[in-house]
Amino acid sequence: MKVVLQNLTKIFPSRDKKDKSGEVIAVNDFNLEIPDGKLIGLLGPSGCGKSTTLFMISGLEEPTGGKIFFGDDDVTKLAPENRGIGLVFQNYALYPHMTVQQNILFPLQNLKGENRLSKEEMLKRANEVARLVQIDEYMNRKPSELSGGQQQRVAIARALVKMPRVLLLDEPLSNLDARLRLQTREEIRRIQRNTGITTIFVTHDQEEAMSISDFIVVMKLGVIMQTGKPQWVYDDPANLFVAKFLGTPPINVFTGHVENEKLYIGEEEVLDVKGAADQEVYVGIRPEGFILKQTGKLTCGISGIDVMGRDISIVGTNGSAMTPAIRAIISADELKNAQGTVAKFDLKPHKVFLFNKESEERVWFGSQIEAHAEMVEQMKAEGQYYTTHTGPLPREQDDKPKEDKPVEEKKGFIAKVKAFFSRKKDAQDAQPSEAAEPSEESQETKSEE
Amino acid sequence: MEMEKTDPALNVTAEGAEVLAAEATGEAEASGKKPALTPEQKKIRWKAFYNKYKAWLYLLPAIIILLVFTVWPIFNTIRLSFLIDYNYQKQIGGKVFEVGFSNYANVIQYTPFLKSLGTTMLLTVITVPISTLLALLIAVALNSIKFFQRIFQTIFFLPYVTNAIAIGMVFMAMFTQIGTPPYVQSYGIINTIIKAFGGKPINWVNQNSNYWANIAVVCIYIIWNALPFKILVLLGGLQSVNKQYYDAAKVDGASRWRTFWHITVPLLSPMIAYVVITGFIGGFKEYSSIVGIFGDKMGPYSADWQLMTIVGYIYRNIEGSNTNQGRASAAALILFAIIFVVTMINLYVSKKKVHY
Numbered sequence: 102m103k104v105v106l107q108n109l110t111k112i113f114p115s116r117d118k119k120d121k122s123g124e125v126i127a128v129n130d131f132n133l134e135i136p137d138g139k140l141i142g143l144l145g146p147s148g149c150g151k152s153t154t155l156f157m158i159s160g161l162e163e164p165t166g167g168k169i170f171f172g173d174d175d176v177t178k179l180a181p182e183n184r185g186i187g188l189v190f191q192n193y194a195l196y197p198h199m200t201v202q203q204n205i206l207f208p209l210q211n212l213k214g215e216n217r218l219s220k221e222e223m224l225k226r227a228n229e230v231a232r233l234v235q236i237d238e239y240m241n242r243k244p245s246e247l248s249g250g251q252q253q254r255v256a257i258a259r260a261l262v263k264m265p266r267v268l269l270l271d272e273p274l275s276n277l278d279a280r281l282r283l284q285t286r287e288e289i290r291r292i293q294r295n296t297g298i299t300t301i302f303v304t305h306d307q308e309e310a311m312s313i314s315d316f317i318v319v320m321k322l323g324v325i326m327q328t329g330k331p332q333w334v335y336d337d338p339a340n341l342f343v344a345k346f347l348g349t350p351p352i353n354v355f356t357g358h359v360e361n362e363k364l365y366i367g368e369e370e371v372l373d374v375k376g377a378a379d380q381e382v383y384v385g386i387r388p389e390g391f392i393l394k395q396t397g398k399l400t401c402g403i404s405g406i407d408v409m410g411r412d413i414s415i416v417g418t419n420g421s422a423m424t425p426a427i428r429a430i431i432s433a434d435e436l437k438n439a440q441g442t443v444a445k446f447d448l449k450p451h452k453v454f455l456f457n458k459e460s461e462e463r464v465w466f467g468s469q470i471e472a473h474a475e476m477v478e479q480m481k482a483e484g485q486y487y488t489t490h491t492g493p494l495p496r497e498q499d500d501k502p503k504e505d506k507p508v509e510e511k512k513g514f515i516a517k518v519k520a521f522f523s524r525k526k527d528a529q530d531a532q533p534s535e536a537a538e539p540s541e542e543s544q545e546t547k548s549e550e
Numbered sequence: 551m552e553m554e555k556t557d558p559a560l561n562v563t564a565e566g567a568e569v570l571a572a573e574a575t576g577e578a579e580a581s582g583k584k585p586a587l588t589p590e591q592k593k594i595r596w597k598a599f600y601n602k603y604k605a606w607l608y609l610l611p612a613i614i615i616l617l618v619f620t621v622w623p624i625f626n627t628i629r630l631s632f633l634i635d636y637n638y639q640k641q642i643g644g645k646v647f648e649v650g651f652s653n654y655a656n657v658i659q660y661t662p663f664l665k666s667l668g669t670t671m672l673l674t675v676i677t678v679p680i681s682t683l684l685a686l687l688i689a690v691a692l693n694s695i696k697f698f699q700r701i702f703q704t705i706f707f708l709p710y711v712t713n714a715i716a717i718g719m720v721f722m723a724m725f726t727q728i729g730t731p732p733y734v735q736s737y738g739i740i741n742t743i744i745k746a747f748g749g750k751p752i753n754w755v756n757q758n759s760n761y762w763a764n765i766a767v768v769c770i771y772i773i774w775n776a777l778p779f780k781i782l783v784l785l786g787g788l789q790s791v792n793k794q795y796y797d798a799a800k801v802d803g804a805s806r807w808r809t810f811w812h813i814t815v816p817l818l819s820p821m822i823a824y825v826v827i828t829g830f831i832g833g834f835k836e837y838s839s840i841v842g843i844f845g846d847k848m849g850p851y852s853a854d855w856q857l858m859t860i861v862g863y864i865y866r867n868i869e870g871s872n873t874n875q876g877r878a879s880a881a882a883l884i885l886f887a888i889i890f891v892v893t894m895i896n897l898y899v900s901k902k903k904v905h906y
Contacts, residue, residue, distance in 0.1 A: 181800050188797075190797070194795055198819075198905035208802040210808075211802055263803075
């Protein structure tokens with residue numbers, strides 16, 4: 102089932118009804134078309150509105166504006182149970198007093214009228230689903246007697262048993278340990294492939310999203326930053342936020358400038374950038390984008406060498422880097438070039454991304470221009486259209502200048518009385534307000550899942 | 551005592567022990583004569599003693615009170631229940647008493663006691679399920695409203711903080727009729743309402759009133775009086791239920807009724823079990839409600855003791871001139887046995903039905 106979100110908006114009203122500034126825009130004018138039978142990852146830092154989006158699709162949260170379509174049906178006003186969705190909660194929300202079997206049967210037993218199945222059919226269906234997620238051995242156990250991964254599978258079985266049109270997963274792996282996480286995400290992939298149900302899942306872990314999704318949607322502050330195939334988004338980020346958010350170890354960001362189609366980091370000319378206009382830029386270099394060479398153009402100080410399994414990475418410093426440490430993954434052969442305290446690198450042009458310093462949007466150069474155009478063409482041809490954010494990028498609320506509200510000093514009762522009388526005596530001696538309230542507006546907490 | 555180990559005064563304890571050891575050897579040398587302790591040594595000794603027993607010192611007041619007012623009465627009750635003709639023998643100056651089961655035999659064979667047992671059971675069996683169910687419905691309703699929740703909570707809680715006798719008198723006034731039929735001068739509010747709807751006034755609580763009419767009034771009183779506590783407990787339970795179960799039920803397409811029976815009630819079952827068990831215990835101890843409505847003779851005028859309960863029987867045997875503490879003790883122990891058995895049954899049932 103194709104899912105279309107049209108101008109979807111969710112505004113949580115401020116607690117103070119008169120003061121509109123407290124309201125939180127969790128999801129802002131969200132447009133997305135999710136193709137049938139795909140596994141989609143909604144990805145973003147916490148508080149970016151991804152869970153809110155999911156709950157709006159499920160019907161548990163009512164959108165402030167916009168529409169939701171399943172296929173051609175407008176389901177915006179439909180109650181959750183009538184939408185034909187299966188939802189897996191972050192902490193599974195299995196009914197603790199029911200056995201695994203009762204949990205899976207519960208949605209079927211709620212069916213009414215002609216949809217109602219006979220008892221044998223219900224059991225048959227429950228058993229089928231249980232076998233699909235491989236928990237059929239534990240049918241008579243209570244959720245508390247299962248491990249996290251098993252509980253997770255029960256939750257998926259319960260969501261699948263009604264044969265939903267759309268399966269929604271809210272942070273499905275966040276409650277599992279690292280090893281189980283790997284296993285379960287393959288499991289989810291397998292179940293999704295077997296059933297062919299359009300599946301949308303929410304995560305803040307980019308690795309998780311990249312590993313199993315057909316298609317990822319990167320969000321920030323309720324706005325889509327970029328969509329596309331995971332590898333393509335990784336290889337061709339449209340703005341600094343996406344570049345920084347995807348990839349472990351994270352991308353290294355430097356400040357630099359383009360002059361006469363040459364890229365400078367600090368004083369050093371490091372790369373030819375054909376087709377890029379002169380401007381101040383942020384330079385993002387993936388850790389795997391460095392080549393260690395004695396004749397390298399970018400000079401960094403070495404502060405350490407990390408050997409982690411098959412990866413060897415050089416941790417270095419550079420005056421123009423935005424972070425105190427930069428990290429370059431190199432091969433073992435190159436390591437012999439890292440003698441002394443200074444490392445010199447050449448850069449791989451397709452791993453270097455330029456972003457305008459003002460807008461933080463991507464500046465393509467050289468062969469990247471054709472590669473990007475080709476990618477967009479290909480995505481459109483495959484029906485996986487390519488979207489990036491247009492217009493001014495959303496900023497963190499903290500950037501706003503805060504109003505300093507004058508707050509009167511706290512006083513005891515007697516001091517208040519004294520102040521009252523003294524004010525009467527000499528009204529001209531108006532008391533200046535002392536301390537401004539440290540206004541900690543936690544915009545994040547509200548819009549978080 | 552384990553806690554000494556973390557005590558900073560541990561050194562003092564060790565020192566104290568040394569001093570004591572030194573004294574012991576010194577004592578042997580001085581051939582039995584106790585050497586005088588310096589104030590310093592005295593202080594150390596006292597500290598060592600204090601550290602060893604201070605936990606008991608802090609517990610002492612509570613232990614004394616418990617011993618005097620709980621443990622001793624329990625033992626004495628058991629003792630008295632087995633002494634034959636205790637009060638009579640005491641009056642004629644007896645010091646040694648015969649032991650036997652005659653008190654129990656007398657109590658069990660005494661018709662008014664059996665009737666009081668019946669009344670008590672009847673009240674319990676009627677009021678506990680009804681009040682629990684009502685409390686559950688009210689708690690769910692209260693939990694689902696947003697506005698005025700606090701106000702309603704306060705209103706429902708008011709009976710809990712009002713004096714039982716005072717409420718009893720108000721109930722009496724509400725159900726009363728002044729004068730004897732057919733010469734009734736005025737009716738209480740309940741009969742007035744019944745009349746307004748064209749019904750026939752009922753003699754609820756006055757002279758010649760029916761036992762079942764009395765029971766009805768007492769039941770209404772008890773249910774009304776038991777609600778606040780139960781609502782409070784259940785509402786607390788409801789508010790601690792994870793909201794996500796309801797979201798899950800919504801997605802699973804459960805109707806409101808099914809959500810209530812299959813989600814709310816099972817998740818509340820520990821609270822419900824608690825409320826039912828305490829309800830049964832309270833029901834078997836019923837006394838003040840009846841005294842509040844009918845006065846200390848526990849019955850309408852001209853039919854004293856018509857509504858006697860077990861606790862009422864016990865009081866009757868220890869107050870006034872005609873005391874028989876042996877029988878009262880026996881009755882108290884029988885009541886204890888009944889409550890014990892019923893609570894065991896409750897626990898057994900709740901083990902199967904309650905999901906912790």
